[in-house]
Amino acid sequence: MKRNEGYCYLKIRKCPFYIWIIRGLGIVWLVFWAEVAVGSRMELEPRAFGISIGVFTVSLILGLFLWIRGNLKRKKKSL
Amino acid sequence: MDRRDFFKFGLGGAGLTIGESLTGSSDSDSSLSGNHEFDHPWxxxxxxxxxxxxxxxxxSRFNSRKNVFGSMVKYYGMKNLKELRERSQKKTQRYYRENRPGYRLQDRALADAGWVISRLGGLNRGTRSWTRNxxxxxQQRGVEEYKGSLxxxxxxxxxxxRYFGAATVGITRLDRRHINAKERGKRIVFEGVEEPYGNKEKLVIPDKCKYAVSMSVQMSLDNIACSPTALSSAGSSMGYSRCEFLVAGLTEFIRGLGYVAIPSVxxxxxxxAPAVDAGLGELGRTNRLITPEFGxxxxxxxxxxxxxLAVDKPIDFGLLEFCKVCKRCAEACPCNCLSFEDEPSFEVKGPWNNPGHKAWFEDSPQxxxxxxxxxxxCSNCLRVCPWTKxxxxxxxxxxxxASAKIPALDAFFTSMDESFGYGRQRSARxxxxxxxxxxxxxxxxxKG
Structure with missing residues (x-):
């Protein structure tokens, strides 16, 4: 197939549907805790803010770690 | 569409379906009166x-002289009360000297100043006059009185x-047993008269006053969270002043429509009791109203x-089951005046309670x-309530x-609420x- 040079192409790697569900849930989880953190801050509830921002940060770091590790594994395999 | 709308139309719609299928109930009166915008959450x-x-x-109707404010000497004893007041005065002076946050001059001045509008009215007096127009x-405008469906x-x-400042409003048929039999030395009676009136012996409510409009006014959580300090008292006093403005305004509005209106705080x-009947909330462990919106x-x-008027029905949002397991208010009470019993009962704690209804009765003199x-x-019980948010x-x-629909989770929610630090005393400074x-x-x- 001839590629149109006027466009950018987004390549999405194929993966099983359950992976997409897990990714979706992960995003919902992060958005939820971010919302709780922002709300708690507005409510002037320091402990609730601390816990929610903690859960958010740990979840985000864990997610990034798994994503990077997966990418590295895949690269190793392709080599 | 903001977050509230999203919740209302999205999860709210699903919840309504599930909720009604679980309970088989619906708010028929509200739909009858087209009051969806004034209704509670799904x-x-x-x-x-x-x-x-x-x-x-x-x-039956209560004699307000039995009220703890009217009989503190009787319930506490003159000698004890005198000692208590002396102790309180000494402590107050000490707090001034220490410049203790929450008890400083500015804190106490704020609490007292909060009463300013409330003090303009009293039973059939000032802004709470039963007849002032x-x-x-x-008639003065040369038109007929207001006519409309219920x-x-x-x-x-x-x-x-709402315009005059109500956080929530409900309407109920007046249960006369909720009206005091006697107050400030005067009998309160119902008579077949056109207008309310009062004299030295009695205050007369016309028989035709069959409805009670019950209203709530929000108190500042930021103030109550400083309890027990003068700043939390400022939250209460300001609430009373806003009630005063609200009842005065609504009373005059109803009179302007050509009807009788009797204001009361x-x-x-x-x-x-009328607030429970009108569906503003449920009776909690504090023996006070707890609302779904503001606790x-x-x-x-x-x-x-x-x-x-079209009347509203009482509500259920699972509070009774919640209060049975929570008990945080009773734990936070510095004088142990709230009940730790699992179940509410008909047994009163003393003559300051009006018997004949099931409740967690409190030790008011304490x-x-x-x-x-x-x-x-002190407002510690209000501060720590998990419904205060x-x-x-x-x-x-x-x-x-979830608490309203799945009471089995109440204990978990209570412990999580504590773990997340809700209800802690905040810095008055x-x-x-x-x-x-x-x-x-x-x-x-x-407000949906």
């Missing part, structure tokens, strides 16, 4: 009768009440009227004694809804640096 059910039963053989009557009238009254009779963070007032002891009142995050709505909204309350909270 997880609140309407009932035919309040959940806590009333013993009709026992429940500030607005022009329909639903239209209820809708209009609720809109006006804490005078005339119980404010909690116990409200002051109540009412207006009696002969304007025919409570009031602690107000003296603390030198500035600012609702700035969606998690509160989710938990409130920092209060003065807050960028507060008008009156210290978020007037958009609970």
């Amino acid at each position: 997880w609140v059910n309407r009932l035919e009768e309040p959940k806590l039963p009333v013993d009709d053989r026992v429940y 500030f607005v022009r009557t329909p 639903g239209e009238a209820a809708h209009m009254i609720k809109a006006a009440a 804490n005078d005339l009779g119980s404010s909690v 116990p963070m409200v002051r109540l007032c009412k207006v009696l009227t002969d304007l025919p 409570c009031l004694a602690y107000w003296q002891e603390s030198t500035s009142g 600012k609702d700035k995050t969606v998690i509160h709505q989710i938990i409130k809804g 920092k209060w003065w640096d807050l960028n507060l909204p008008e009156y210290g309350v978020d007037t958009t909270q609970g």
Whole structure:
């Protein structure tokens, strides 16, 4: 197939549907805790803010770690 | 579409379906009167009768002299009371010298100043006069009195009440047993007269006043969170002043429509009982009203009227089951005046309680004694209640809804609430640096 040079192409790697569900849930989880953190801050509830921002940060770091590790594994395999 | 709307139309719609299928109930009166915009969140059910039963053989009109404010000497003893007051005064002076946050001159001045509008009225006096006509009557305008269907009238009254500052409004048929039999040395009687009146012996409510408009006014959570300090007292006093403005405004509005209106805050009779009947909330462990929107963070007032109105039904949002397991208010009470019993009962704690209804009755003289002891009142039970929330995050709505529908989770929610640090006493010093909204309350909270 001839590629149109006027466009950018987004390549999405194929993966099983359950992976997409897990990714979706992960995003919902992060958005939820971010919302709780922002709300708690507005409510002037320091402990609730601390816990929610903690859960958010740990979840985000864990997610990034798994994503990077997966990418590295895949690269190793392709080599 | 903001977050509230999303919740309302999205999860709210699903919840309504699930909720109604679970309980088989619906808010028929509200739909009749077209009052959806004034209704509670989707997880609140309407009932035919309040959940806590009333013993009709026992429940009767209360003599307000038995009220703890009217009989503190009797309940506490003159000598004890004198000693208590002396102790309180010494403590107050010591706190001044120490410049203790929450008990400084500015804190106490704020608490006292909060009463300023409330002091303009009393039982059939000032802004709470039963007959004063500030607005022009329909006769003076040369028109007939207001005519509308029950639903239209209820809708209009609720809109006006919101305009005058009500956080929530409900309407009920007046149960005369909620009205005091005697107050300030005068009998309160019902007679077949056209207008209310009072003389040296009695205050007369016309028989035709068959409706009570019950209203709640928000108190500032930022103030109550400083309890027990003068700043939390400022939250209460400001609440009373806003009630005063609200009942005065609504009363004059109803009179301007050509009907009788009798304003009342804490005078005339119980404010909690009509509020339960009108579906503003449920009776909690504190023996006070707890609302689904603001928890116990409200002051109540009412207006009696002969304007025919569509009435609301009592509500159930799972509070009774929640209070059975929570007990945080009782644990936070510094004078142990709240009940730790699992179940509410008909057994009163003393003559200050009006018997004949099931409740967790409180030891009011102990409570009031602690107000003296603390030198500035106490609202710890309101501060720690898990239903006391600012609702700035969606998690509160989710938990409130889940608690209403799945009581088995109540113990978990209670412990999580504590773990997340809700209900802790806040710094009274920092209060003065807050960028507060008008009156210290978020007037958009609970407004769908």
